[in-house]
Amino acid sequence: MTGPDTALDRTLELAVLVNEDMDRALATDGLTRSRAHVLFELHHRGPVPQRTLSTALQVSARNITGLVDALVATGFVTREPHPTDRRVVLVTPTEHGARTAATLAAGRHQLASALFDGMPANRVATYTEVLDEVLARFRELTAATAR
Amino acid sequence: MTGPDTALDRTLELAVLVNEDMDRALATDGLTRSRAHVLFELHHRGPVPQRTLSTALQVSARNITGLVDALVATGFVTREPHPTDRRVVLVTPTEHGARTAATLAAGRHQLASALFDGMPANRVATYTEVLDEVLARFRELTAATAR
DNA sequence: AGCACATGGTGAACTAGCTTCATTATCTGG
DNA sequence: CCAGATAATGAAGCTAGTTCACCATGTGCT
Numbered sequence: 001m002t003g004p005d006t007a008l009d010r011t012l013e014l015a016v017l018v019n020e021d022m023d024r025a026l027a028t029d030g031l032t033r034s035r036a037h038v039l040f041e042l043h044h045r046g047p048v049p050q051r052t053l054s055t056a057l058q059v060s061a062r063n064i065t066g067l068v069d070a071l072v073a074t075g076f077v078t079r080e081p082h083p084t085d086r087r088v089v090l091v092t093p094t095e096h097g098a099r100t101a102a103t104l105a106a107g108r109h110q111l112a113s114a115l116f117d118g119m120p121a122n123r124v125a126t127y128t129e130v131l132d133e134v135l136a137r138f139r140e141l142t143a144a145t146a147r
Numbered sequence: 148m149t150g151p152d153t154a155l156d157r158t159l160e161l162a163v164l165v166n167e168d169m170d171r172a173l174a175t176d177g178l179t180r181s182r183a184h185v186l187f188e189l190h191h192r193g194p195v196p197q198r199t200l201s202t203a204l205q206v207s208a209r210n211i212t213g214l215v216d217a218l219v220a221t222g223f224v225t226r227e228p229h230p231t232d233r234r235v236v237l238v239t240p241t242e243h244g245a246r247t248a249a250t251l252a253a254g255r256h257q258l259a260s261a262l263f264d265g266m267p268a269n270r271v272a273t274y275t276e277v278l279d280e281v282l283a284r285f286r287e288l289t290a291a292t293a294r
Numbered sequence: 295a296g297c298a299c300a301t302g303g304t305g306a307a308c309t310a311g312c313t314t315c316a317t318t319a320t321c322t323g324g
Numbered sequence: 325c326c327a328g329a330t331a332a333t334g335a336a337g338c339t340a341g342t343t344c345a346c347c348a349t350g351t352g353c354t
Contacts, residue, residue: 002271003263004259004262004271007259007263007271008258008262010278010279011161011278012165014278015159015161015163016162017289019159021289034341035339049303060341062343063341065304085302085350086350087303087349087350088301088302088349089303111155111288112151112155113151113152114288115151115155116154116281119280123273124151124154128149128153128154129270130266130274131158131274133266134161134262135157137262138161138164138165138262141262142164179311181310181312182310196332198331207312208331208333209333210313211332212332212333213312232330233320233321234321234331234332235331235332236331236332
């Protein structure tokens with residue numbers, strides 16, 4: 001009798017597996033998860049100040065500095081001076097960084113397809129609907145608790 | 148048109164939220180995720196050598212030593228000598244550790260219920276079935292790749 | 295102009311978790 | 325009884341993240 005506990009367990013299990021898979025893919029490119037987050041954000045934003053990354057990714061400014069340090073050291077990114085505001089540094093993906101980001105995104109897309117494509121459309125639809133309802137319930141719960 | 152990418156994204160999103168919630172719960176008890184894994188394993192196994200934890204949790208022996216160190220320091224666990232084999236140390240949950248583990252498990256169960264209970268049974272069933280199929284596909288993929 | 299305050303970024307020092315390599319005790323089988 | 329396996333730990337280093345203090349630069353207000 002597959003109850004709610006089972007459903008939750010399976011969800012988490014899939015997430016763990018997918019994340020492990022992504023970590024492996026990242027590692028082969030010399031990236032970690034945190035650094036990849038930064039690289040992806042840059043990839044679809046273009047050159048931005050670190051502050052922008054900090055707020056967008058919910059990561060402390062100090063932390064972004066460290067991650068960008070690492071990305072610079074491994075050649076995914078460069079730091080350029082801002083043309084007018086000398087406080088800010090513009091983090092810019094290198095050619096290599098951009099290509100890596102694109103490749104990884106494509107790989108992730110392929111994975112999603114391999115996992116869900118070809119299933120009866122109504123099953124996938126039900127799956128997504130249940131997920132959406134569960135997410136809504138979750139937000140309700142935490143909204144109630146966070147008071 | 149919610150495609151496979153969307154389905155995967157939602158799945159990961161739910162997992163992230165649930166994990167954050169669990170982390171919060173653990174933190175209020177002075178635990179981290181890794182330490183909690185160890186504590187839970189002990190909770191339903193009783194006193195065992197560290198080696199057992201190491202293999203069961205897929206964590207290096209050295210690492211278990213550190214986690215147990217922390218659990219001892221925070222009073223969730225004690226190290227007892229093995230009666231016959233003087234190499235091994237038996238890690239034993241304290242009363243406090245056992246109670247905490249039970250409470251957290253109950254909380255997790257409640258969360259699962261709050262998220263899924265009361266839904267049409269066939270919807271939850273479909274949800275779980277889709278997940279099972281996706282998990283099966285995933286394992287097929289990685290089995291093919293791992294060669 | 296000039297000063298107060300806000301903003302962007304960093305240095306230093308710390309924690310958790312994890313890894314590798316080496317070492318110490320202890321057990322076990324031939 | 326000794327060789328080799330096994331249990332646990334010491335030492336050192338890495339990634340990620342935190343907090344606190346600090347410096348440089350911009351901006352707004354008077």
